[in-house]
Amino acid sequence: MNIFNNAALLIGVPLLFAFSIPLFGLISKELAKWVTLLTIGFNATFSLYILLAHKYPAIVVMGNWLPPFGENLYIGPVAALLVSVISVIGLLIAIYNLWAIKRGDVIRFSILFLMFTAGASGMVLTGDIFNLFIFMEITGISSYALAAFGPERRALGGSFKFLVVSSIGSTLYLMGVTLIYTQLGTLNIAEIAARINQTTPALLTFAGILIISGLAVEAELFPFNGWVPDTYTGAINGVSASLSGIAAVSAVYALFRIAMTVFGRSGGAYVTTYGKIDFMTVIAILATATVVIGELSALSQKNVKKMLAYSSMAQMGLIAVGLSIGNELGVYGGIFQLINHSIAKSMLFLIVGILVAAGVGENIDDFKGLWNRNPFLALTFSVGAFSMLGFPLFGGFWSKFAIVAASVQRGGWYDFVIGLVLFASVVEAFYYLRIVAYMFMSDTKQAKIKTPLIPAIPIFILAVSIVAIGVLPQLVGTFSAQAAGEFTHKMSGYVLNVIPTIVAH
Amino acid sequence: MMEVFLQNWIYLIGAISLFGIGLYITLTDENIFKIIVGLNIIESGTNLFMIAIAWHPKAVMPIYTATNHLVVNGKVVSADPLPQSLVLTAIVIGLGTTALALTIGVKIFEKYGTLDVRKIKEAKR
Numbered sequence: 001m002n003i004f005n006n007a008a009l010l011i012g013v014p015l016l017f018a019f020s021i022p023l024f025g026l027i028s029k030e031l032a033k034w035v036t037l038l039t040i041g042f043n044a045t046f047s048l049y050i051l052l053a054h055k056y057p058a059i060v061v062m063g064n065w066l067p068p069f070g071e072n073l074y075i076g077p078v079a080a081l082l083v084s085v086i087s088v089i090g091l092l093i094a095i096y097n098l099w100a101i102k103r104g105d106v107i108r109f110s111i112l113f114l115m116f117t118a119g120a121s122g123m124v125l126t127g128d129i130f131n132l133f134i135f136m137e138i139t140g141i142s143s144y145a146l147a148a149f150g151p152e153r154r155a156l157g158g159s160f161k162f163l164v165v166s167s168i169g170s171t172l173y174l175m176g177v178t179l180i181y182t183q184l185g186t187l188n189i190a191e192i193a194a195r196i197n198q199t200t201p202a203l204l205t206f207a208g209i210l211i212i213s214g215l216a217v218e219a220e221l222f223p224f225n226g227w228v229p230d231t232y233t234g235a236i237n238g239v240s241a242s243l244s245g246i247a248a249v250s251a252v253y254a255l256f257r258i259a260m261t262v263f264g265r266s267g268g269a270y271v272t273t274y275g276k277i278d279f280m281t282v283i284a285i286l287a288t289a290t291v292v293i294g295e296l297s298a299l300s301q302k303n304v305k306k307m308l309a310y311s312s313m314a315q316m317g318l319i320a321v322g323l324s325i326g327n328e329l330g331v332y333g334g335i336f337q338l339i340n341h342s343i344a345k346s347m348l349f350l351i352v353g354i355l356v357a358a359g360v361g362e363n364i365d366d367f368k369g370l371w372n373r374n375p376f377l378a379l380t381f382s383v384g385a386f387s388m389l390g391f392p393l394f395g396g397f398w399s400k401f402a403i404v405a406a407s408v409q410r411g412g413w414y415d416f417v418i419g420l421v422l423f424a425s426v427v428e429a430f431y432y433l434r435i436v437a438y439m440f441m442s443d444t445k446q447a448k449i450k451t452p453l454i455p456a457i458p459i460f461i462l463a464v465s466i467v468a469i470g471v472l473p474q475l476v477g478t479f480s481a482q483a484a485g486e487f488t489h490k491m492s493g494y495v496l497n498v499i500p501t502i503v504a505h
Numbered sequence: 506m507m508e509v510f511l512q513n514w515i516y517l518i519g520a521i522s523l524f525g526i527g528l529y530i531t532l533t534d535e536n537i538f539k540i541i542v543g544l545n546i547i548e549s550g551t552n553l554f555m556i557a558i559a560w561h562p563k564a565v566m567p568i569y570t571a572t573n574h575l576v577v578n579g580k581v582v583s584a585d586p587l588p589q590s591l592v593l594t595a596i597v598i599g600l601g602t603t604a605l606a607l608t609i610g611v612k613i614f615e616k617y618g619t620l621d622v623r624k625i626k627e628a629k630r
Contacts, residue, residue: 156613160606163606
């Protein structure tokens with residue numbers, strides 16, 4: 001058990017600066033934006049330092065109360081990797097926001113954006129099942145407010161829908177946590193994970209259903225994802241990018257931390273679950289339905305943002321399919337796909353943001369001839385689209401390949417699952433290639449579009465990293481392999497690193 | 506017999522029913538403010554549920570004094586203080602959510618001129 005208390009700064013610094021933004025705002029609104037950028041920059045640097053200098057596995061102990069008594073944070077391979085992803089994507093979106101948030105209330109936007117990043121990092125880092133709820137609500141409330149931001153009135157409807165569905169979800173989660181607390185008298189994830197066998201099976205099943213349906217709302221799994229299209233379409237593009245690039249990462253993490261570490265049982269090569277229902281099976285069924293429904297709905301959309309929203313839903317389903325396979329290869333593929341998706345989808349939303357600001361519409365037809373109007377945006381959009389559909393030499397290829405390989409390895413009814421997923425991938429390939437074809441094949445007489453410099457920086461970095469991951473998959477692959485080890489080996493990967501003396505029951 | 510049953514279960518049953526009533530209102534009502542009220546009822550149900558599981562009919566308050574013994578014959582007789590502190594947090598979070606929801610509701614009324622969910626859906630953009 002290593003103790004590395006400085007890691008609490010990853011949550012503390014953004015929260016501190018979030019609430020001191022109004023003071024900086026008194027001086028100048030530009031300063032408030034730069035403070036946001038620097039704060040998230042600190043988070044990105046520090047989390048990359050933790051990841052690359054291999055400071056994990058370590059725990060953060062609050063007030064010298066060792067777990068299971070105090071509240072603790074746990075930095076394992078998964079948390080170190082995902083917190084780096086969250087803060088690096090957050091940093092790039094903050095650079096984009098320097099340009100995008102010109103009008104309106106810059107100060108309130110900056111406060112909310114910092115709170116959002118802090119909450120998402122907290123969800124990934126925390127080692128306490130109730131603190132997970134609190135961080136979920138911090139992320140949630142700030143993202144409802146962010147989603148309502150902007151001049152368009154459709155943002156309000158999407159935000160309200162998100163608020164209602166997501167608060168019901170978190171209330172269900174809280175009920176489930178309470179039921180587990182009545183059985184075991186603890187809220188520490190490691191202790192619950194070690195002693196989960198002592199609970200009454202019926203009550204555990206009920207608690208599991210409540211918790212999984214609560215977490216599935218933010219992880220965008222069917223049938224809890226009705227909010228996705230409206231919210232993503234209504235929100236301004238920087239917010240849609242951060243919803244799909246940041247919030248989705250922490251939501252998937254929370255779902256599978258509960259399903260695999262808390263409820264999981266690593267028997268042989270696969271993780272299965274306790275209780276009367278095998279939750280991994282339930283998640284796999286929901287995730288497959290999400291993929292098929294998401295891709296088919298995306299196909300029929302004429303609005304690019306709505307199409308990206310449905311595609312985001314389908315990708316979350318694919319990630320959940322990968323993780324629910326339960327062997328190391330599947331979890332490796334799922335985490336890798338999560339990172340690829342968050343890079344590519346946030347890039348696509350940022351590109352749409354530039355185009356909308358330049359007066360190009362949001363419909364597919366408006367993308368016709370984009371190659372002639374602005375080659376940079378057309379190229380980067382195609383890079384993102386190719387990564388999404390898993391074209392070789394782009395990031396998404398390796399993760400999709402790993403998920404398919406893992407399903408074949410697992411066999412049984414996963415053959416059916418992967419068949420449906422591959423069918424949906426064909427649909428996905430069709431609608432992404434349709435846009436790419438529109439951009440390159442059509443001729444247009446319309447005027448050229450200038451690329452503004454500041455938002456081009458994050459888009460360029462994201463596009464380069466997609467190609468870099470595609471050529472050298474070990475850049476992310478080594479870390480996701482370690483993460484897969486943590487998820488699939490419940491005791492040695494997680495519990496014993498937090499409480500070394502505990503005995504599994 | 507009935508009395509014991511009521512003592513042990515009435516709060517849990519009440520909490521779950523509140524949850525159900527709130528869920529019904531939220532899912533079926535078309536007025537935005539009624540939906541927010543439904544959300545609040547759900548939250549109250551959950552909070553009551555958490556308090557109820559920490560309590561039993563003969564529990565004493567969880568504060569140690571000269572006359573208030575928390576442990577009698579090796580058994581803990583006090584109510585569990587932890588869920589109560591969790592409920593405090595949950596109430597604050599519920600307050601924040603409600604305030605934000607009401608703000609968005611007011612904004613929706615300003616921009617669409619109605620609070621009926623169906624009419625908002627019909628109005629394009």
